[in-house]
Amino acid sequence: MIDSMRGEARALFDVAVAAADPAVAVRCALAGAPVAGERIWLVAVGKAARSMAGAALEVLGARVAGALVVTNAENAAPLAGAEVHVAGHPVPDAGGLRAAEAVEGMLARAGAGDVVLALISGGGSALLPAPVEGVSLEDKAEASRVMLGAGMDITAMNSVRQHLSRIKGGGLLRAAAPARVVALILSDVIGDDLRVIASGPTVAPIAPRAEVRAMLAARGLWARLPGAVRAALERAEVAEALPGADNRLIGSNAMSVAAMVRESGGKVWNSALCGDVAQAADALVARMRAVGPGRVLAFCGGETTVTLHGDGAGGRNQELALRVAAGMKGVQRPWVFLSGGTDGRDGPTGAAGGMTDGGTLGRIAAAGGDWRALLDNNDSNRALALAGDLLMTGGTGTNVADVQIIVMA
Structure with missing residues (x-):
């Protein structure tokens, strides 16, 4: 089930990018x-x-x-x-x-x-x-x-x-x-x-x-x-x-979010997800934990910011995806979260962002990583690489900020 949910999220990200052609x-x-x-x-x-x-x-x-x-x-x-x-x-x-x-x-x-x-x-x-x-x-x-x-x-x-x-x-x-x-x-x-x-x-x-x-x-x-x-x-x-x-x-970003809605019938949760990445992650996690039973397909658009405390590699989308994974720890319901830059590049890395799910933290640990320490060092790129959760697209040739996709079963 998770594989199909991840595939759906990835396909909808492509829809957002195509809408900004x-x-x-x-x-x-x-x-x-x-x-x-x-x-x-x-x-x-x-x-x-x-x-x-x-x-x-x-x-x-x-x-x-x-x-x-x-x-x-x-x-x-x-x-x-x-x-x-x-x-x-x-x-x-x-x-x-x-x-x-x-x-x-x-x-x-x-x-x-x-x-x-x-x-x-x-x-x-x-x-x-x-x-x-x-x-x-x-x-x-x-x-x-x-x-x-x-x-x-x-x-x-x-x-x-x-x-x-x-x-x-x-x-x-x-x-x-x-x-x-x-x-x-x-x-x-x-x-x-x-x-x-x-x-x-x-x-x-x-x-x-x-x-x-x-x-x-x-x-x-x-x-x-x-x-x-x-x-x-x-x-x-x-x-x-x-x-x-x-x-x-x-x-614009709004046009790309609207394209994902038209393609899927999903709903817009936040058309201006901006501000500090930690606060944005907390708000998303609170809403994901609060939704009732049944399928959820939701979208956000925006551009968060990261305050650097460490010397790791990453970007706002990778850190947002990792923080959502941390906030959803222990939730048994199947979920997938994708956050990506429509330009195909997140911060000074080769990734567009990240796509996490309920198994992300376990995969980081199994690969020998400590997700808390990596997050504290602003090293979301390393953490998601260990989990196999980097969103890799290469340069897309466009740029209309970031989009987020939430899929829950």
Whole structure:
């Protein structure tokens, strides 16, 4: 029975990923609202950048004057008609810096009668670093490491990143001016705030610098940031109106969760499973333990955060799956829990997440592991590997945050 339940959960995860197919979303968007203009400059950035660019090139053809794709290594491959750059994620690297400079160079060629088509997906914040004056790439990378380790959510992190970048927080619009900008956006952010997705290159910033400084200080992170980063955040705001943009949302986590519901008839338990991973696990376990008899098939969507206390490997989805297994210890009723990133990568690991059941803790112990010690060390990847419970998909070519699937008999 457990094998069939695990197979069902895995198949529904594939449904969620397929619903966020970036190429299909781009084709539909361009068919429904064609982009007018004789000369189009194409910039695609994010984990879904290559697929999005490929679809756009097919539709727009010879009108594309130049095309740049910036994505992570797992999703990178040559694309006819485009220059593909590989950049680091989740911590920015030199490849991303070179990509950002290439993007700025191409945008400088766009004229008043041209259109810049920006294809934006999750991951763009790290993949396209363009540090402001006085801030080095290593400064930005260290700031990212500090914020990630502190368990900051994506909105808070990107509110900082926007003020350290020439491209984020509407910077792409300035670089593209006087050309008109159309952006097709695949959201990896719960609630689909366009200012947060890839740190909002085609929209205004999330918060002014004074609010960002106060937020960092309240979290005890201000003094841990590099001096150059603090100096950049202390600069006075420049009152400058942003050029306009035609921003279009073409895919989201909610659409993927809805696809699983349509496919299976299951129910949505939580469409915004966010916040601390331990608290999210406790809430899920409480609900799983409380449901009455009969089959249960339920879904969640969201993006939790992990505060690092150890030096193990893992990610929010793997830790969530392990914590649910721990919380369900002793429950005799058959159950399966899957938590996975739709991009196919969870944290700095090769796994998309984890899929656990009532036998997970026993399998870890039988393989010589101590699940409590591994969890305390933030080593969920090792724990789930011992159990054979890692969710392995490889790069999916899309990114609409995370989904969770609960199956109970």
